[in-house]
Amino acid sequence: MLNLILFGPPGAGKGTQSEKIIAKYKLIHLSTGDLLRSEIQAGSELGLKAKTLMDQGILVPDEVVIGMIDNKLKEHRNAAGFIFDGFPRTVKQAEALDALLATYNESITLMVALVVDDNELLARLLNRGKTSGRPDDQNEELISKRIHEYNTKTTPVAEYYQSQNKYTSIDGIGEVETIFQMITEAIG
Structure with missing residues (x-):
């Protein structure tokens, strides 16, 4: 089973690349942002x-997110693998994910990190905010807070x-x- 973590700050292109990865490798997409937004909706x-x-730009508690992921793993036991998009965001979450996967005799295959500088992220998110309808993509102060949160809490992952x-x-x-080609080469 191929279990990938697609990693990067908000606006790095995780959503765009995950669609391409899912299509090529037939993986189940686990985006905690999408899971949370569906609960909100x-x-x-x-x-x-x-x-x-x-x-407020604050991360949702780990036990809530891990519970949602466990439910998705149970739903898709025969999958070719999973792509974790935007999760884990802390070392504690990474340890919890590893422990959860171990209960299914699985593990993470590879973490692919998309690296984008903060100024480019800000521009991308403000641009996305024009069409996404997401209020967290329309406020420069909130975007900066999200990027800072990523840089301080998720880099250790x-x-x-x-x-x-x-x-x-x-x-x-x-x-x-070009980015997708580099990702497929890294996957092997």
């Missing part, structure tokens, strides 16, 4: 709690997977197809 208690936190020899970084600036 449904108006569930979890969704309302998540919305309050997300609107890359080091966690580097220590397991399961990490590669890809320049996330350039043509979509």
Whole structure:
């Protein structure tokens, strides 16, 4: 089973690249952002709690996210693999994900990190905010907070997977197809 983590700050191109990876490798897409947004849209208690936190640029508690991921793993036991998009964001989450996957006799195959500088991220997110309808993509201060949150809390996750020899970084600036080619080469 191929289990990938697609890693990078908000606006790095994870959504765009994950679509291409899913199509090529027939993976199940696990985007915690999408899972949370669907809960928000449904108006569930979890969704309302998540919305309050997300609107402030704060991460949703680990146990909530791990529970949602476990439900998806159970739903798709015969999958060719999974692509984790935007998760894990902390070392604690990475350890919890590894422990969860171990219960299914699985593990992470590779973390692919899309590297994009902060100024480019800000420009991309503000541009996306014009069409996405997402309020967190329309406020420059909130975007800067999200990028800062990523840089301070999630960078150690890359080091966690580097220590397991399961990490590669890809320049996330350039043509979509060129970036995708570099990702497929890294997957092997």
